[in-house]
Amino acid sequence: MNQILDQFLNFQxxxxxxxxxxAGLLTTAEICVVVILLGLAGGLGVALGSLHSSRWVRWPSxxxxxxxxxxxxxxxxxxxxxxxxxAGIRLSPFAxxxxxFLLNNSAYYGEVYRAGxxxxxxxxxxxxxxxxxxxxxxxxxxxxxxxVRNVLPDLLSNTVEVVKLTSLASVxxxxxxxxxxxxxxxxTYNASPVVMAAAVYLVILWPLVRLVSRFERRLSx
Amino acid sequence: MCGAKRMSPLERFxxxxxxxxxxxxxxxxxxxxxxxxxxxxxxxxVTGILVGLALACLRAVGIRAAxxxxxxxxxxxxxxxxxxLILLIYFGFPNIGIVLSGPMVVYVVLSLVLAAFAEEIxxxxxxxxxxxxxxxxxxxxxxxxxxxxxxxxxxxVRLTLPPLANRAIAITKMTAxxxxxxxxxxxxxxxxxxSFSGNASPLTLGALAYLALFLxxxxxxxxxxxxxxxxxx
Amino acid sequence: xxxxxxxxxxxxxxxxxxxxxxxxxxxxxTGELVFVIGPSGSGKSTMLRCCNRLExxxxxxxxxxxxxxxxxxxxxxxMRRKVGMVFQxxxxxxxxxxxxxxxxxxxxxxxxxxxEADERSxxxxxxxxxxxxxxxxxxxxxxxxxxxxxxxxxxxxxxxxMLFDEPTSALDPELVGSVLAVMRDLxxxxxxxxxxxxxxxxxxxxxxxxxxxxxxxxxxEGAPEAVFGAPKHERTQAFLSRVRG
Numbered sequence: 001m002n003q004i005l006d007q008f009l010n011f012q013x014x015x016x017x018x019x020x021x022x023a024g025l026l027t028t029a030e031i032c033v034v035v036i037l038l039g040l041a042g043g044l045g046v047a048l049g050s051l052h053s054s055r056w057v058r059w060p061s062x063x064x065x066x067x068x069x070x071x072x073x074x075x076x077x078x079x080x081x082x083x084x085x086x087a088g089i090r091l092s093p094f095a096x097x098x099x100x101f102l103l104n105n106s107a108y109y110g111e112v113y114r115a116g117x118x119x120x121x122x123x124x125x126x127x128x129x130x131x132x133x134x135x136x137x138x139x140x141x142x143x144x145x146x147x148v149r150n151v152l153p154d155l156l157s158n159t160v161e162v163v164k165l166t167s168l169a170s171v172x173x174x175x176x177x178x179x180x181x182x183x184x185x186x187x188t189y190n191a192s193p194v195v196m197a198a199a200v201y202l203v204i205l206w207p208l209v210r211l212v213s214r215f216e217r218r219l220s221x
Numbered sequence: 222m223c224g225a226k227r228m229s230p231l232e233r234f235x236x237x238x239x240x241x242x243x244x245x246x247x248x249x250x251x252x253x254x255x256x257x258x259x260x261x262x263x264x265x266x267v268t269g270i271l272v273g274l275a276l277a278c279l280r281a282v283g284i285r286a287a288x289x290x291x292x293x294x295x296x297x298x299x300x301x302x303x304x305x306l307i308l309l310i311y312f313g314f315p316n317i318g319i320v321l322s323g324p325m326v327v328y329v330v331l332s333l334v335l336a337a338f339a340e341e342i343x344x345x346x347x348x349x350x351x352x353x354x355x356x357x358x359x360x361x362x363x364x365x366x367x368x369x370x371x372x373x374x375x376x377x378v379r380l381t382l383p384p385l386a387n388r389a390i391a392i393t394k395m396t397a398x399x400x401x402x403x404x405x406x407x408x409x410x411x412x413x414x415x416s417f418s419g420n421a422s423p424l425t426l427g428a429l430a431y432l433a434l435f436l437x438x439x440x441x442x443x444x445x446x447x448x449x450x451x452x453x454x
Numbered sequence: 455x456x457x458x459x460x461x462x463x464x465x466x467x468x469x470x471x472x473x474x475x476x477x478x479x480x481x482x483x484t485g486e487l488v489f490v491i492g493p494s495g496s497g498k499s500t501m502l503r504c505c506n507r508l509e510x511x512x513x514x515x516x517x518x519x520x521x522x523x524x525x526x527x528x529x530x531x532x533m534r535r536k537v538g539m540v541f542q543x544x545x546x547x548x549x550x551x552x553x554x555x556x557x558x559x560x561x562x563x564x565x566x567x568x569x570e571a572d573e574r575s576x577x578x579x580x581x582x583x584x585x586x587x588x589x590x591x592x593x594x595x596x597x598x599x600x601x602x603x604x605x606x607x608x609x610x611x612x613x614x615x616m617l618f619d620e621p622t623s624a625l626d627p628e629l630v631g632s633v634l635a636v637m638r639d640l641x642x643x644x645x646x647x648x649x650x651x652x653x654x655x656x657x658x659x660x661x662x663x664x665x666x667x668x669x670x671x672x673x674x675e676g677a678p679e680a681v682f683g684a685p686k687h688e689r690t691q692a693f694l695s696r697v698r699g
Binding site for chain 1: 407412439
């Protein structure tokens with residue numbers, strides 16, 4: 001028992017690793033902010049594209065979404081980070097992470113928006129158009145507000161996934177939370193820093209996960 | 222390589238990302254990786270969904286202590302990044318005498334994560350079935366387990382199929398994380414071949430292998446969504 | 455005097471602080487149709503649901519042929535088979551066709567082989583005039599037909615008592631008649647029935663006894679002509695004048 005505590009809950013090791021981990025958390029937060037904000041915007045574009053009346057816009061959008069849903073994000077990240085330099089495109093780890101996760105998440109957010117827009121009845125479009133609103137105005141003022149409210153739990157749950165996804169950045173040596181923890185682990189030969197990182201993720205994400213479940217239950221009634 | 226100067230941009234692109242010589246040499250490695258990924262994926266999907274279903278059914282019984290434990294399990298595994306768990310078990314557990322192989326760690330972690338998500342999805346499905354269905358079934362003398370098995374679950378599963386399919390795909394894709402702890406799956410084979418060959422083509426090949434494996438299921442999930450769209454009675 | 459088929463004795467039911475039933479005593483002899491009326495919230499549905507233990511009584515006894523279905527060691531699923539229940543919202547299983555809706559309990563509770571279960575299901579469907587709809591799904595037939603299937607589902611188990619919880623309230627007016635016709639046939643065949651409904655015309659013609667409930671107690675009971683024609687109690691009069699508009 002003592003051995004387990006010493007290995008996984010060694011407060012001395014945790015204390016020493018704490019500043020590094022907090023610096024890592026800051027990087028995690030930076031990635032999150034950029035990927036979530038750009039992803040929410042990109043996803044909207046993807047959704048509008050996949051619902052476009054012209055098949056020349058619609059089908060490429062859908063193919064692109066399915067492509068990024070089939071490719072594991074880590075594969076995309078490694079391709080961007082260590083594949084592109086062969087073609088002379090050299091990106092910083094941060095830029096590579098942002099680009100890879102943005103591609104991945106625009107597809108996922110796009111699917112969520114799409115489901116939301118499809119959940120709005122045709123009557124709403126017709127009513128708005130009949131009052132003289134343009135197609136864009138109808139989307140912006142009538143359809144999207146309702147659509148987003150309908151899929152709020154899914155948007156939130158996807159955002160939780162983005163935060164978890166940032167841990168993959170450690171693979172390309174970007175100093176985010178998990179990377180900092182794993183470095184501390186390999187220096188101290190003690191798993192406590194990783195346990196501490198897990199605790200940080202839990203503290204941040206558990207409330208959001210609970211919220212998602214709450215939302216879902218309310219909507220299903 | 223002074224020859225590179227005479228290449229057009231397209232030729233250079235093809236030479237870098239779709240080099241026939243490199244592909245010819247390394248495709249058997251990628252195929253080996255594909256088989257490992259496929260085996261892991263099947264094991265994870267079967268285990269994760271069965272465990273998730275069992276937990277959701279147990280939750281329907283309504284034992285307070287059991288339900289608190291199930292909810293905590295599901296919440297924690299949905300909150301933690303799988304890579305954290307993989308590193309923790311693979312590098313941390315040997316220090317307390319528990320040594321698991323790389324593939325075993327990936328299998329255990331991803332199965333538990335899928336079980337957590339599947340439990341929540343099945344539970345949402347079970348609670349979405351109208352209370353009248355329980356009452357009608359119980360009023361004809363069907364027991365709890367019979368009502369769950371013959372009346373409630375068949376209806377719940379229809380509703381849960383699309384989200385379950387999407388979640389199962391997202392989690393089986395994470396078998397790629399095994400590369401971090403040396404599991405010889407597709408990505409591991411591709412990055413190894415890339416560093417040996419000094420050429421990005423194995424990565425392209427790896428990406429194609431993932432597409433071949435997962436794209437059919439992504440398309441199937443999309444079809445399920447239109448087919449079994451959530452219908453409000 | 456012969457033993458009543460269904461007897462409710464000193465039935466109390468409360469949800470937390472909220473008392474719904476405040477001591478119900480009722481005997482339904484074999485072959486009688488007892489009709490229950492009363493304002494919403496009077497506890498009539500709760501009383502019915504207690505008879506099938508869909509609600510657990512707080513205290514009191516429900517006896518079917520003299521056996522207390524709330525007693526310890528009673529096989530509740532075996533008892534429920536003796537008490538058929540028809541719901542306001544039909545509650546047919548949407549994923550099963552009409553025949554399977556009826557045969558499910560025959561196969562899983564009575565453990566009949568499929569052929570025999572199907573045969574009995576078809577006989578029950580024949581009684582409600584829907585044998586030709588056996589292969590349809592609930593979503594493909596009308597509300598009135600769905601409710602008749604629900605009646606067949608209960609009848610197939612050969613219950614001793616049938617409980618009807620507002621069986622026609624969810625139906626369009628033109629579909630009510632077919633369900634009432636089936637209930638009329640059932641009464642003629644000697645079934646013991648306890649019916650909660652607003653179909654006063656049906657009560658006048660088919661009921662042996664009418665019960666008026668309010669505030670969780672039986673306020674008045676008697677023959678239909680007596681209760682409808684000359685209600686003794688003030689609350690009954692008020693309710694009937696409101697219903698008649």
